[in-house]
Amino acid sequence: xxxxxxxxxxxTIIVDASEAFLASVLRWAEDQPELVVVATARSGPDALAxxxxxxxxxxxxxxxxxxxxxxxxxxQLKTRPGAPVAVIATFPxxxxxxxxxxxxxxxxxxAKEDFSAAFEMLLVSLPRPAGGGERDH
Numbered sequence: 001x002x003x004x005x006x007x008x009x010x011x012t013i014i015v016d017a018s019e020a021f022l023a024s025v026l027r028w029a030e031d032q033p034e035l036v037v038v039a040t041a042r043s044g045p046d047a048l049a050x051x052x053x054x055x056x057x058x059x060x061x062x063x064x065x066x067x068x069x070x071x072x073x074x075x076q077l078k079t080r081p082g083a084p085v086a087v088i089a090t091f092p093x094x095x096x097x098x099x100x101x102x103x104x105x106x107x108x109x110x111a112k113e114d115f116s117a118a119f120e121m122l123l124v125s126l127p128r129p130a131g132g133g134e135r136d137h
Contacts, residue, residue, distance in 0.1 A: 009033065009034055009035055009036040010034060010035055010036070010056075010057040010058040010085075010128075011036055011038045011054065011055070011056045011057045011058070012029065012035045012036060012037050012038065012056055012057065012058045012059070012060065013037070013038060013039045013040065013041065013047065013050050013051060013054060013056045013058070013059045013060070013061075013084075014026065014029065014037060014039075014040050014041075014059075014060050014061075015040070015041040015042070015043075015044075015046075015047040015050075015059065015060065015061035015062060015065065015070070015073070016040075016042070016061070016062040016065075016089075017042050017043065017062060017064065017065055017066055018062070019042075021062070021112065022040055022042070024115075025060065025115065026040070028115070028116050032120075032123075034123060035058070038054045038056055039053070039054045039056070042065075042066075043065055043066045043067040043068070044065045044066065044067040044068025044069060044070070044072060044073045045067040045068060046067070047059065047061060047065070047068075047073050048068070048073060048076060048077070051077060051084060055082075055084075056084045057084055057085060057128070058084055058085045058086075058087070058126070059073075059077065059084050059085070059086045059087070060087050060089060060119075061073060061074070061086065061087070061088060061089070062088070062089055062090060062112075063088050063089070063090035063097055063100075063101065064090065070088045070090070070101075071088070071100055071101065071104040071106075072104075073086075074086045074088065074101070074104040074105050074106050075104045075105060077105075078104075078105035085107045085108075085126050085127055085128075086105070086106050086107055086108075087106060087107060087108040087109065087110060087119070087122065087126070088101040088104075088106045088108075088109050088110075089109075089110045089111070089112050089115060089119075090109075090111070090112060091111065091112035091113055092111070092113070093109070093110075093111030093112070093113070093114075097109070107126055107127060108122045108125075108126055110122060
């Protein structure tokens with residue numbers, strides 16, 4: 001995209017009800033120079049609040065969340081101006097879940113069992129936000 005700064009890390013929110021998976025993704029994200037985690041959330045409503053507060057470039061979220069599932073969260077996010085890029089992760093990954101994620105407006109879908117390898121490949125194809133990763137803090 002024009003005006004994009006490729007070296008600018010994407011401000012990222014990670015959302016998962018599983019403390020173990022959340023911790024695992026946080027450890028993985030620390031080694032990704034393209035990402036900087038600005039917040040985490042454990043439910044759909046908390047994810048929406050975190051997005052409103054932190055204005056991330058990228059949201060990585062589980063399909064199964066308390067309150068609102070990941071598909072509902074993505075649908076709501078994508079109605080907002082300047083919506084972040086959204087990637088749904090789930091286990092087990094099925095073609096039905098992938099179809100539902102994309103129908104909800106997700107920009108990507110990854111299987112939790114292959115998260116690190118799959119996400120690294122997906123990351124290069126994800127769109128950058130209009131601001132090129134530069135948002136008000």
